[in-house]
Amino acid sequence: MRKPIKVEEAIERVMKWSYEGEKEYVSIEESFGRALAEDIKATTDVPWFDRSPYDGYAICAAATENASASTPVLLEVVGTVGAGSVWEGPIEPHQAVKIMTGAAIPDGANAVIMVELTQEVIKDGKTFVQIKRRVAEGENISRIGEDMQEGCLLVEKGTVINPGVVAVLATFGYYRVPVMKRPKVAIIATGSELLEVYEPLEKGKIRNSNAYMLKAQVRRAGGEPIVYGKVKDTFEATFEAVTKAMQEADIVVTTGGVSVGDFDYIPNVYEKLGAQLLFNKVGMRPGSVTSAAVADKKVLFGLSGNPSACYVGFELFVRPFLKAMLGQKNCYLKKVQAILKEDFLKTNPFTRFVRAKLSYDDGMLHVEPAGKDKSNIVSSLVQANSLLVLPGGSRGFKAGTKVDVLLLEDEEGAPKWP
Amino acid sequence: MRKPIKVEEAIERVMKWSYEGEKEYVSIEESFGRALAEDIKATTDVPWFDRSPYDGYAICAAATENASASTPVLLEVVGTVGAGSVWEGPIEPHQAVKIMTGAAIPDGANAVIMVELTQEVIKDGKTFVQIKRRVAEGENISRIGEDMQEGCLLVEKGTVINPGVVAVLATFGYYRVPVMKRPKVAIIATGSELLEVYEPLEKGKIRNSNAYMLKAQVRRAGGEPIVYGKVKDTFEATFEAVTKAMQEADIVVTTGGVSVGDFDYIPNVYEKLGAQLLFNKVGMRPGSVTSAAVADKKVLFGLSGNPSACYVGFELFVRPFLKAMLGQKNCYLKKVQAILKEDFLKTNPFTRFVRAKLSYDDGMLHVEPAGKDKSNIVSSLVQANSLLVLPGGSRGFKAGTKVDVLLLEDEEGAPKWP
Structure with a gap:
């Protein structure tokens, strides 16, 4: 008989073995x-140099001291400086340099007047800029730092x-x-019922969807998936796949074979490996048979073969471990509160993680289940952007109740398990 | 003189030219x-076949009609069927087949009793399952469809x-x-001030950050970026780069060269191409000089060279166009309402799009500017997960006001511009 532990306890037992991965360029x-x-x-x-934030004229501010609409000042335009070029030599107080946005302020200039506030005037073959207001020292100069x-x-x-x-x-x-470095995550799908995606259906068999789904989950979390294909429900095949994966990957994820059926060999594989069992029963739905063990300092995650339980198990247990390897302090799923849009009156002794759709309405967060919540219905995963958390116990939850929601498509994360 | 048009009008003018891209496998x-x-x-x-949702025994329900704790029924276990295998031949009413989760229901059986509710008994060398309750027809069978x-x-x-x-x-x-197919998006950064990322700084010059940033924005939106490097501020170089890009890409994005400076050649390039100008001034901050034109049915986006204006211009104009090419009905940024966390008392005639950080607190959405909101500060982009929209006009906005926010990291989108 297996004894269920709390989700937070299970996560803690896994995260004790987490470590930071390697760096690369x-x-x-x-x-x-x-x-x-x-x-x-x-x-x-x-x-990193004084520059002009506008198109205009670089000038000496003092030259405009007495400028006004009735007594405009004329400064000789001695050239133009575009972004990327540098004006050679200082400018004199009676001169101006036409300057473009982003260009360096010429030596001798200490202000810029915007082009819109000026007019060019040609006199004796020379170009002047007419300025009708006083410009303060430092005006329109983006300073170093x-x-x-x-x-x-x-x-x-x-x-x-x-x-x-x-x-x-x-x-x-x-x-x-x-x-x-992207942590290497081995994915092993166990089950004699599994067909390849391209194979036609046979009675009693279904296509292997978990391996492909996990591959995408690993990518979303920032890891590098290595898929070991599907493995028949025999002890030898399962043991061989797990030992091979342990040599090649940083994290080993299996799906299926963790329950109490006659062909569930993951517990036996852990035993033969001499692995330290972290847990083999968690007080959660779906995925109460989710298991984890450590062998040769490598964490082996035994997720349920049920697609939804597999999905949830990955996000709750594997994701934070992988994020910690990526050097992220905020390696846990981010928790927010939202208003429940539907009744959940049926009680459950275990904490439920319902694949859910979080939505925004007038500044408030609302949450509802994504599709039907049968754990074997893959379609409910399509629209899920979150997991709605319903604590186990003797109470149901009415629409309108404020509940916890874990975000699945958020990069910010949280520093600890909610 | 350029006449500003409203953001929604600008988006509409661009989206009139949008079309669905091609398909591939x-x-x-x-x-x-x-x-x-x-x-x-x-x-x-x-x-797609009747299957067992649990580990248990496949039986004929009628055989348990009189079963109770005091009068248990014994059924002979004639074999075991695992997931992926099929039991050959029908079972008789006095028989049972041990069945694993996911396995096909044997012919002749019409119910499954969970293993936890039974006991195995060996009698005369044969194995029997002891059942102490009545099992209903159809119980624990996941039916086809x-x-x-x-x-x-x-x-x-x-x-x-x-x-x-x-x-x-x-x-x-x-x-x-x-x-x-991923739409091909040409990225051309114009500006003589631009250095490559690996080049040391020179006075008057800055490194080309927009091309790299746009490349990541194109990827985030689902496109395939083609970077044409940086182009000097000359008419010839700019014209050559744009015409080359038009031949190779579905969408052409330039950054810089759209303002009224002496070396801003994008307007001249549009003219020489005989392009139909869609707009060259938008009532928005940052990025009021954002331009767009159509030549040979190809849309050319002229984004500002200012990093923040470039960023915002991409998300507002290029992203929906690209998403429409990806066949997405919800091609626009999703708008939500949130509570402003800070005062924005300074008024602006133009609509402001402030790079912002949306956060969740007790079921409510809150928004604040990400970093300082100077349009030339790239660091404020790091934490931005949204754009805070402050409508132009004569009023400021106090902390606590409900404001519109556009989500940048959301895949769901919206069917129309907010």
């Missing part, structure tokens, strides 16, 4: 979606690289980007 | 993250393939998956 081009292996700091001030100082922390280690992070990396010259 | 292994090109329907009933009927719609065209969709595809034998 990839080009910035390949960095999107990877987890940063180091804090990213500003390698220079920004701007105004936006950011060299050395300041920009992006924390573990952050998944999004387009904004890519922009920061490019700005500061990170062509080679330190990222965490 | 990829293996299920490569389908994660792609957009479905067809509705996916159930190719069989599920289950109980979960799903052949032909029913499972996943809609345009859906981005997530792990749940992969499970559905595998279950129904979709080894080759019809997906939309």
Whole structure:
């Protein structure tokens, strides 16, 4: 007889074995979606030279001291400086340089007047800019370090690289980007009933959907899946697949074979490996038979063969372990509160994790089950963006109740199990 | 002088030119993250044979009619059927077959009793199962088509393939998956001030961050970026890059060169191409100079060279166009309401799109600016998961006000511009 433990206890037992993975370098081009292996700091001030935020004229402010609509000042335009070029030599107080957005302020200039506030005037073959107002020293100059100082922390280690992070990396010259290696996750689907996706159906058999689903879950979490195909329900085949996977992968995930049926060999495999059993029964639905063990310091996750239980088991147990390997402090699923849209009056002694759809309405969060919640219905997974958590016990839940919801498509995560 | 048009009008002008892209087939292994090109329907009933949802014994219900704790019934166990195998020949009313979860119900049996409710008894060298209660006909049998009927719609065209969709595809034998081709998006960064990411800084120059950022934005939206490198601020170089890109890509995105500076050549390029200008000024901050034009039925997006304006311009204009090419009805950014966490008292005649961080608190949505909101600060993009929309006009916005927020990391989208 197996004794169920609480979900939080099961997660804690697994996470005790978690560790940070290795670092590697990839080009910035390949960095999107990877987890940063180091804090990213500003390698220079920004701007790193005084520059013009507008198209206009770089001038000496003092020259405009007495300028007004009735007494405009004329400054000689001695040239134009575009973004990327540098004006050679200082300008004199009676001169101006036409300047483009982003260009460096010429030596001698200490202000910029926007082009819209001026007029060009040709006189004696020379070009002048007419200025009808006083310009203050420093006006319209983006100063060195105004936006950011060299050395300041920009992006924390573990952050998944999004387009904004890519922009920061490019700005500061990170062509080679330190990222965490993708943890290798072995996926073994056990079950003599399993057919390949391309095989025609036979009576008693179904197609192997869990391996493909897990492969996508591993990718979504940032890992590198290695699929070991489907394995027949024999002890030898299962043992062989698991031992091979332990040599090649960082994490070994099996699906199926963990229940109490005559052909459920995962418990025997753990035993023969001399593995330390972490748990083999969890107080949760679906997936109460979810198991985990440690052999040679490698964690073996024994997920249920039932598609929904397999899905939930991955997100609750494997995902945080994988995220921790990616150096992420916030390795757990993020929990939010939402208003239940439907009654759940049937009670259950175990905590239920219902695949759910979280929606937004007028500033409030609402949650409802995604499709029918039978654990063998894959279609309810299609629309699930969250898991609705219904604590076990003797009470049902009425529509309108505030409940906990775990987000499945959120990169931010949480620092601990809710 | 350019006349600003409203953001919604600008989006409408672009989307009039949108069209659905082409379809291709990829293996299920490569389908994660792609957009479905067809509705996916159930190719069989599920289950497609009567099967056992539990480990137990397949029996004829009638044999248990008089069973009770005091008068248990003994049925002879004639064998075991595991998932994936089929019991040959019908069973008689006095017989039982031990059956595992997922196995097909043997002919002659019409109910399953869970193993936990029985006991095995050996008598005269034969194995019997002892049953102490009446079992109803049909009990614990998952019937053909109980979960799903052949032909029913499972996943809609345009859906981005997530792990749940992969499970559905595998279950129904979709080894080759019809997906939309990734639209090819040309990215051209203009500006003589631009350095490569690996180049050391020179006075007046900055590294090209927009091209890398846009590349990641294109990937996030489901497109295939083609980066044409950086282009000097000359008419010839800009014209050459744009015409080359038009031949190779479905969508052409430039960044920089759209303002009114002396070296802003995009308007001239549009003119020489004989392009139909869709707009060259939009009532928005940042990015009021964002432009778009159509040449040879190809849309050219002229985004601002300012990193934040470039980012926002992509999400507002290019993303929905790209999503429409991916066959997605919900091609626009999803809008939600949230409570403003900070004052925005400064007014602006134009609608502001502030890079923001949406958070959840006790069932409510809250929003705050991500980092400082200067349009030239890339660091504020790092934490942005949304755009906070502040309508233009003469009023400021106090903390606590309910405001519109556009979600950037949501796959669901919306059927029309908010």
